[in-house]
Amino acid sequence: MAGKAKVLFLLPYPLHKAPSQRFRVEAYFDILKANGIEYSVDTFLSDKAWNVLYKKGSSIAKAIAVLQGFGRRLKLVLTEGSRYDYVFVHREASPIGPPIFEYLIARVLNKKILYDFDDAIWIPNTTAENKIVGWVKAFWKVKHICKWSYKVAGGNNFLCAFARQYADTVVLLPTCVDVVNKHNRLKEQETEHIVIGWTGSHSTMFYLDEIVPVLKKIIVECNVALVIISNKPPNFVLPNMTYLPWSEESEIADLSRLHIGLMPLANDAWSEGKCGFKLIQYMALGIPVVASPAGVNKDIVEKGISGFLCTSQEEWYEALKRLILDAGLRSYMGTKGREKIISDYSIQANAGSFLGLFS
Numbered sequence: 001m002a003g004k005a006k007v008l009f010l011l012p013y014p015l016h017k018a019p020s021q022r023f024r025v026e027a028y029f030d031i032l033k034a035n036g037i038e039y040s041v042d043t044f045l046s047d048k049a050w051n052v053l054y055k056k057g058s059s060i061a062k063a064i065a066v067l068q069g070f071g072r073r074l075k076l077v078l079t080e081g082s083r084y085d086y087v088f089v090h091r092e093a094s095p096i097g098p099p100i101f102e103y104l105i106a107r108v109l110n111k112k113i114l115y116d117f118d119d120a121i122w123i124p125n126t127t128a129e130n131k132i133v134g135w136v137k138a139f140w141k142v143k144h145i146c147k148w149s150y151k152v153a154g155g156n157n158f159l160c161a162f163a164r165q166y167a168d169t170v171v172l173l174p175t176c177v178d179v180v181n182k183h184n185r186l187k188e189q190e191t192e193h194i195v196i197g198w199t200g201s202h203s204t205m206f207y208l209d210e211i212v213p214v215l216k217k218i219i220v221e222c223n224v225a226l227v228i229i230s231n232k233p234p235n236f237v238l239p240n241m242t243y244l245p246w247s248e249e250s251e252i253a254d255l256s257r258l259h260i261g262l263m264p265l266a267n268d269a270w271s272e273g274k275c276g277f278k279l280i281q282y283m284a285l286g287i288p289v290v291a292s293p294a295g296v297n298k299d300i301v302e303k304g305i306s307g308f309l310c311t312s313q314e315e316w317y318e319a320l321k322r323l324i325l326d327a328g329l330r331s332y333m334g335t336k337g338r339e340k341i342i343s344d345y346s347i348q349a350n351a352g353s354f355l356g357l358f359s
Helices: 019-024 026-034 047-053 059-083 100-108 131-136 141-148 157-164 202-222 251-255 277-284 313-325 327-344 347-356
Strands: 006-011 038-043 086-090 112-117 151-154 170-172 195-199 225-230 241-245 260-263 289-291 307-309
Touching: 006 059, 019 026, 019 086, 019 277, 026 347, 038 059, 047 059, 059 100, 086 100, 100 112, 100 141, 112 141, 141 157, 151 157, 157 170, 170 347, 195 202, 195 251, 195 277, 202 225, 202 260, 202 313, 225 251, 260 277, 260 313, 277 289, 277 327, 289 313, 307 313, 313 327, 327 347
Parallel strands: 006 038, 006 086, 086 112, 112 151, 151 170, 195 225, 195 260, 225 241, 260 289, 289 307
Antiparallel strands: none
């Protein structure tokens, strides 16, 4: 490994905001320093731009934010790009338009691109809040960035298989958590009141719609609580439901309130690209999970060992009820789940793979 390597990280979001960036990139910064790798970070969106990005309306403010980010990034690449040995691109160097920056870096500056993504971002997937951006996003550019990259890191086998069609070197790098310094608690399951819960961005909250009837039934029958942790409140109301605004500072404490973690998904190509981060967070804290058997969920969850995989509302109901009524089962599954994360989905277990990108 190049001990004196200099790396420029081109990241889409402000630091400490987006889960994919925080846990796939930012979490390794201290490890880079410890291994003598110098780096600089440039974020496309400012904190101000991030705050308006998902607001309804605000089209002019969004357009200005993107144009400002584009201008700053262009200046940086043209004036500073030649100073670095590697340019690490997470997801894309620009949220809209063709891969101009990646082309400049690889073909004009002849720098090595390390390309990382954790979603099937070549598949169009827009929401009501960002549908205008969807009109100008160049989803086709992902294959070209893979082709120009020195190495590509994919968050699961589905993503890696796509990248291998275009890139010479593809590395499987799961989304990970720090089980020593952050996700370092084991949930105490022997408590009187039981809490089931879900965490995630508002853009993925629609996956809960399928199991809302199950949640309503189980909450009433078993007198349990439901906690939703997100950047926006849900558009449904259920008995005994609490909404907690997501905060990096309170993230671990909020997750630790849960006795059972939820991750429903659809059975489609976009879900195949998901990296199961909700499950990884729950299980790292000793929280047993109930999830859909979609994509990487089947690899993370050992069915009947660390949680349950459910395909119907009846299965969701039975799995939740079984866990709610059996504290011993929750403790067993929670312990087994944490062991799985430590061995396969922790920063500590995957640090070598991340550092290996810079060689």
